[in-house]
Amino acid sequence: MGADPDEELVRRISAGDQAAVQAMVARKLPRVLSLATRMLGDAAEAEDVVQETFVRIWRHAAGWRQGQARFDTWIHRVTLNLCYDRLRRRREWTTDELPEVADSAPLPDALPGDEGRRVQQALQRIAPRQREAIVLVYYQEMSNIEAAGAMQVSVDALESLLARGRRALQALLIGDNGDD
Amino acid sequence: MAENRKTADTPMDARRFAALADAYGSALYRWPRAEQAAATLFAQSKEGRAILDRAGRLDAILDRHHVEAPSRMLHGEIIARATTQIRQGRHRRLWWLGIGLAGAGLAGAVAGLALVTVVTPDAPSDQYVMDANATSFGDAGPDADTEDL
Numbered sequence: 001m002g003a004d005p006d007e008e009l010v011r012r013i014s015a016g017d018q019a020a021v022q023a024m025v026a027r028k029l030p031r032v033l034s035l036a037t038r039m040l041g042d043a044a045e046a047e048d049v050v051q052e053t054f055v056r057i058w059r060h061a062a063g064w065r066q067g068q069a070r071f072d073t074w075i076h077r078v079t080l081n082l083c084y085d086r087l088r089r090r091r092e093w094t095t096d097e098l099p100e101v102a103d104s105a106p107l108p109d110a111l112p113g114d115e116g117r118r119v120q121q122a123l124q125r126i127a128p129r130q131r132e133a134i135v136l137v138y139y140q141e142m143s144n145i146e147a148a149g150a151m152q153v154s155v156d157a158l159e160s161l162l163a164r165g166r167r168a169l170q171a172l173l174i175g176d177n178g179d180d
Numbered sequence: 181m182a183e184n185r186k187t188a189d190t191p192m193d194a195r196r197f198a199a200l201a202d203a204y205g206s207a208l209y210r211w212p213r214a215e216q217a218a219a220t221l222f223a224q225s226k227e228g229r230a231i232l233d234r235a236g237r238l239d240a241i242l243d244r245h246h247v248e249a250p251s252r253m254l255h256g257e258i259i260a261r262a263t264t265q266i267r268q269g270r271h272r273r274l275w276w277l278g279i280g281l282a283g284a285g286l287a288g289a290v291a292g293l294a295l296v297t298v299v300t301p302d303a304p305s306d307q308y309v310m311d312a313n314a315t316s317f318g319d320a321g322p323d324a325d326t327e328d329l
Contacts, residue, residue, distance in 0.1 A: 013266060014266070016263075016266060016267075018263075021259065021262045021263075021266075022259065025255060025258055025259060025262075029250045029254070029255060029258065030247075030249065030250060033247060033250050033254075034247040037247045038245070038247065043248070047254055050250075050254065050258070051254075051257065051258060051261075054258045054261070054262070055261060055265055058261070058262050058265035058266045059265050059266075061266060062266070115241065115244040115245075116244050116245045116246055119241060119242060119244055119245035120245055123245070134242075137204065137210060138205060138210070138242060139242075139245075141210070143212075143213065144204075144212050155212075158203075159199070159200075159203040160203075162202075162203035162204065163199070163202040163203045166202060166203070166205070166235075166238060167202070169238060169242070170238050173238065173241050174237060174238065174241070
């Protein structure tokens with residue numbers, strides 16, 4: 001693993017550098033908001049998660065030391081944990097397990113200009129771990145190793161989640177299971 | 181790591197190419213770095229192009245989903261809380277550092293006391309020291325064998 005591109009910024013934040021705080025928000029806020037929005041499918045809840053994520057960033061900046069994960073990967077893990085807390089609360093799960101089975105009924109065709117909302121609905125209907133894998137690799141553009149690190153799974157497990165997630169999305173959005 | 185199981189020198193077969201397209205989609209830059217060179221070569225084949233076309237259909241739909249840029253209000257709230265939170269984080273860290281140092285000091289004192297207890301011979305009891313018959317050479321009291329005389 002090479003040098004962490006965020007390390008210097010984190011060091012300056014811990015020293016109380018206001019310009020570094022501004023730079024960190026400019027660099028990470030859109031990424032964290034995209035992640036939370038796609039995981040939760042709810043803009044207001046996503047904004048709450050983003051606020052909580054940044055509180056953790058500021059609190060832990062002084063103690064941050066690069067270990068096995070980059071700072072960006074750590075931020076993704078924090079955001080994902082907060083998203084899962086919300087998903088569990090929202091659905092009132094009685095156990096820690098979130099469902100692995102997606103709702104595979106195809107979504108109705110989108111009206112012109114409404115395709116984005118249809119994709120958001122489809123993302124919410126697939127299993128959360130599959131959604132997480134797709135959001136990290138496809139939308140957040142993480143490498144497979146970074147995404148596997150953030151999800152705390154092997155690269156093989158990540159590929160399996162991605163493939164199953166994409167098949168489920170294909171069934172929902174295109175109406176076939178991708179086996180053609 | 182799985183990323184290293186194939187390299188640019190290893191030719192890619194259709195099965196692996198399709199598995200990667202199933203997982204990562206049609207854009208090769210998202211594929212594992214170690215397999216991109218071999219995948220680029222395979223992508224030029226008729227079979228490769230067909231696999232990428234299939235994966236690209238879903239990608240085209242996924243690309244229609246956009247998240248709105250963060251609002252000024254959200255940006256401002258995050259910045260406003262930063263100074264307080266950073267200061268609290270530093271204080272919390274110093275507090276734990278203080279606890280750690282105090283704990284280390286206490287542990288050192290206990291270890292030192294234990295060492296002194298083990299190494300130092302038993303000191304004579306107060307009664308012995310205060311005994312009038314005791315000298316620096318030991319007990320100068322009457323010898324036991326003369327005591328009865």
